[in-house]
Amino acid sequence: MAAGFKTVEPLEYYRRFLKENCRPDGRELGEFRTTTVNIGSISTADGSALVKLGNTTIVCGVKAEFAAPPLDAPDRGYVVPNVDLPPLCSSRFRTGPPGEEAQVASQFIADVIENSQIIKKEDLCISPGKLAWVLYCDLICLDYDGNILDACTFALLAALKNVQLPEVTINEETALAEVNLKKKSYLNVRTTPVATSFAVFDDTLLIVDPTGEEEHLSTGTLTIVMDEEGKLCCLHKPGGSGLTGAKLQDCMSRAVTRHKEVNKLLDEVIQSMKHK
Amino acid sequence: MEVAKRADARLSTDTRTESSPRSPVCSLRHFACEQNLLSRPDGSASFLQGDTSVLAGVYGPAEVKVSKEIFNKATLEVILRPKIGLPGVAEKSRERLIRNTCEAVVLGGLHPRTSITVVLQVVSDTGSLLACCLNAACMALVDAGVPMRALFCGVSCALDSDGNLVLDPTTKQEKEARAILTFALDSVEQKLLMSTTKGLYSDAELQQCLAAAQAASQHIFRFYRESLQRRYSKS
Numbered sequence: 001m002a003a004g005f006k007t008v009e010p011l012e013y014y015r016r017f018l019k020e021n022c023r024p025d026g027r028e029l030g031e032f033r034t035t036t037v038n039i040g041s042i043s044t045a046d047g048s049a050l051v052k053l054g055n056t057t058i059v060c061g062v063k064a065e066f067a068a069p070p071l072d073a074p075d076r077g078y079v080v081p082n083v084d085l086p087p088l089c090s091s092r093f094r095t096g097p098p099g100e101e102a103q104v105a106s107q108f109i110a111d112v113i114e115n116s117q118i119i120k121k122e123d124l125c126i127s128p129g130k131l132a133w134v135l136y137c138d139l140i141c142l143d144y145d146g147n148i149l150d151a152c153t154f155a156l157l158a159a160l161k162n163v164q165l166p167e168v169t170i171n172e173e174t175a176l177a178e179v180n181l182k183k184k185s186y187l188n189v190r191t192t193p194v195a196t197s198f199a200v201f202d203d204t205l206l207i208v209d210p211t212g213e214e215e216h217l218s219t220g221t222l223t224i225v226m227d228e229e230g231k232l233c234c235l236h237k238p239g240g241s242g243l244t245g246a247k248l249q250d251c252m253s254r255a256v257t258r259h260k261e262v263n264k265l266l267d268e269v270i271q272s273m274k275h276k
Numbered sequence: 277m278e279v280a281k282r283a284d285a286r287l288s289t290d291t292r293t294e295s296s297p298r299s300p301v302c303s304l305r306h307f308a309c310e311q312n313l314l315s316r317p318d319g320s321a322s323f324l325q326g327d328t329s330v331l332a333g334v335y336g337p338a339e340v341k342v343s344k345e346i347f348n349k350a351t352l353e354v355i356l357r358p359k360i361g362l363p364g365v366a367e368k369s370r371e372r373l374i375r376n377t378c379e380a381v382v383l384g385g386l387h388p389r390t391s392i393t394v395v396l397q398v399v400s401d402t403g404s405l406l407a408c409c410l411n412a413a414c415m416a417l418v419d420a421g422v423p424m425r426a427l428f429c430g431v432s433c434a435l436d437s438d439g440n441l442v443l444d445p446t447t448k449q450e451k452e453a454r455a456i457l458t459f460a461l462d463s464v465e466q467k468l469l470m471s472t473t474k475g476l477y478s479d480a481e482l483q484q485c486l487a488a489a490q491a492a493s494q495h496i497f498r499f500y501r502e503s504l505q506r507r508y509s510k511s
Binding site for chain 2: 100103104106107108111114115116117219220227230231232233234235236237238239240241242243244245248249252
């Protein structure tokens with residue numbers, strides 16, 4: 001009976017739950033889904049992380065390669081993110097060149113890296129003007145159930161904390177780079193940007209961490225990326241219903257609590273890695 | 277063909293009378309708008325903000341491909357062409373922002389199974405490009421007669437390292453700024469429709485920029501109203 005109603009009138013079905021201040025999966029309006037993170041599982045990558053936010057699954061792999069630094073900034077390296085949404089994760093994606101959703105997500109991650117200064121590009125320089133590291137961060141979605149921006153940001157952060165770069169010296173006689181694979185050091189990850197996404201319903205109600213169905217029914221979305229000092233790296237609201245300043249304030253406070261939760265989880269994971 | 281009407285509007289808003297290090301002297305650059313300048317699209321507009329200029333054309337409601345049609349509302353499409361080079365990922369991201377903003381105001385339910393296409397061409401870029409694109413898109417949608425529940429406008433502000441606020445920044449001000457925030461606000465209650473930001477800033481600074489943007493949007497909406505009144509009073 002309920003399944004039939006859900007198919008015919010999905011929005012009405014949803015409103016019945018929202019009236020009781022809860023959602024079909026039993027969560028409160030301000031509750032996140034169970035977050036799990038696993039780092040260092042891909043041995044062929046220099047750093048990797050797998051993040052599950054409920055059903056949404058994102059894998060991030062970081063590979064480091066050599067490149068010549070850009071001409072206008074000879075003391076900097078590169079960080080190149082790429083988000084891939086293959087047909088595997090959801091029936092709405094087709095094979096072929098990246099669709100709009102993937103391009104927007106890639107641009108969002110590139111903006112977060114740029115704005116939060118998570119890695120100082122100067123740290124990636126080996127020899128000014130001649131050699132620098134380029135970090136290719138590939139984020140692949142294995143299961144799309146809404147809220148990929150939060151999961152991608154978390155996966156990127158966890159993977160970058162896991163990256164180990166070998167020591168490189170430039171041999172003066174041959175002018176070639178010598179890589180010492182035995183001596184590896186972790187990257188200096190300076191800040192911890194954490195993303196919190198909200199969906200707007202019927203122009204008034206805000207719910208945290210929308211699932212795929214909720215995103216489809218919502219009239220707007222909002223993503224806030226905050227770092228540990230409470231500074232905002234990104235306020236991404238791509239259109240949708242209008243919000244007042246007061247509602248934004250509520251979202252900010254929720255984002256602050258989410259940052260603490262994520263930070264705690266990440267610290268636990270990294271501690272457990274060190275004990276190995 | 278409509279006679280081009282330029283509405284001059286140099287506005288300065290002093291939000292505080294006593295000067296203090298944080299009191300912003302907000303002024304928008306001189307802006308002008310021209311409507312119905314292209315013959316092919318159903319609606320067109322050219323919006324100038326200082327030296328930044330964007331040309332917008334709207335086709336719609338028109339035929340839509342079966343794969344893209346939505347059964348109960350119009351399908352909105354936005355195409356943004358940069359001044360030089362091929363459109364890249366950054367353009368796709370901006371198209372998504374503009375499209376979602378338009379979808380929130382356009383009454384798509386009145387034209388189901390149709391498509392409304394907004395084409396934006398960047399003519400010159402000297403700062404605040406996204407805000408100018410939003411304004412041009414709004415004016416073009418009005419010119420095409422697309423039913424909307426509200427008008428919208430784009431406002432850009434830059435925060436420099438001292439915390440001073442500059443509205444409608446030029447390219448030079450954008451480069452030196454610590455953070456650049458672009459908002460789209462609606463005309464009914466000045467609610468925040470769209471926001472995209474670059475750089476680091478605090479929560480208090482966000483509220484300050486939002487308030488300044490809301491004040492500036494009043495001027496832009498007054499300009500829309502005046503230019504439309506002028507246009508329709510002649511004919």
